[in-house]
Amino acid sequence: MKAIGVSGLKQTRPPASGATVPASGAGVRLSAETDPARSPGRIPTRREPPGTGEETVTRARDAPAGTNGDGEERMEIMTVCTGNICRSPLAAVLLATRLADLDVTVVSAGVRGLDDAPMTPESVDLAVQHGADRASADAHRSRYLTADLLTSPDLILAMTRDHRREITALAPARLRTTFTLRELARLSASATDDDLVAAATGDDPSARLRAVAAHLASLRGLVVGPADPNDDDVIDPYGRSHDVYARSAQQLVPALAQVERLVRLAA
Numbered sequence: 001m002k003a004i005g006v007s008g009l010k011q012t013r014p015p016a017s018g019a020t021v022p023a024s025g026a027g028v029r030l031s032a033e034t035d036p037a038r039s040p041g042r043i044p045t046r047r048e049p050p051g052t053g054e055e056t057v058t059r060a061r062d063a064p065a066g067t068n069g070d071g072e073e074r075m076e077i078m079t080v081c082t083g084n085i086c087r088s089p090l091a092a093v094l095l096a097t098r099l100a101d102l103d104v105t106v107v108s109a110g111v112r113g114l115d116d117a118p119m120t121p122e123s124v125d126l127a128v129q130h131g132a133d134r135a136s137a138d139a140h141r142s143r144y145l146t147a148d149l150l151t152s153p154d155l156i157l158a159m160t161r162d163h164r165r166e167i168t169a170l171a172p173a174r175l176r177t178t179f180t181l182r183e184l185a186r187l188s189a190s191a192t193d194d195d196l197v198a199a200a201t202g203d204d205p206s207a208r209l210r211a212v213a214a215h216l217a218s219l220r221g222l223v224v225g226p227a228d229p230n231d232d233d234v235i236d237p238y239g240r241s242h243d244v245y246a247r248s249a250q251q252l253v254p255a256l257a258q259v260e261r262l263v264r265l266a267a
Contacts, residue, residue: 073206076105078153084110084142087159113144122245154209160233176217185255208266
């Protein structure tokens with residue numbers, strides 16, 4: 001198995017005004033990352049897909065796009081938040097670091113993705129604090145989530161239930177492979193390794209990860225949910241204090257351990 005690094009991936013600039021564009025999350029709900037009332041010194045928001053952007057991505061070296069070194073379909077994970085500058089890139093960079101020895105692609109996007117914006121300095125610092133390479137975090141550039149981007153990921157991890165709703169509105173067929181990050185961790189914790197290995201059916205890692213995700217989706221309604229539904233969300237730290245950034249990371253980082261567990265069992 002070849003080790004993989006982190007690099008940036010450019011997004012194609014959307015067509016000019018008047019041209020046909022991919023389906024977007026029009027009418028999405030604002031959160032602190034794009035809400036003027038909550039974001040002093042805010043970055044301008046977009047209602048249509050912005051220009052070019054880079055997202056965190058890990059890839060197997062010397063393998064064709066979409067395949068690993070053995071010619072099998074490579075696993076792909078997507079993380080999604082609002083502006084793609086705080087939570088989702090932090091999760092992507094940290095997952096890329098944890099899974100660097102596997103043939104896995106990790107990407108991120110935002111339901112109101114900003115135009116080619118970097119991660120916030122606070123998120124970069126948190127990424128480094130939790131083991132990521134600073135250059136990888138610094139290389140991130142935000143991008144807007146479209147329906148086309150949702151076709152290839154095997155597992156889609158939203159930061160909140162609102163983001164999950166936006167994702168499934170864009171791509172209803174992805175319901176069984178889309179979770180909030182903390183929801184996935186909660187459902188995964190209820191399953192044994194033997195259960196997950198048995199669920200990981202398929203001829204390649206990509207198919208096996210999708211099968212595991214579908215198994216976990218089948219546990220919805222069977223596994224007791226949190227007393228407070230907000231406990232399935234990762235709090236939005238944008239425009240807030242360092243303490244809120246730290247609390248957001250405290251919710252996000254432990255959940256990544258369950259994602260890593262799933263991926264390694266499906267690999």
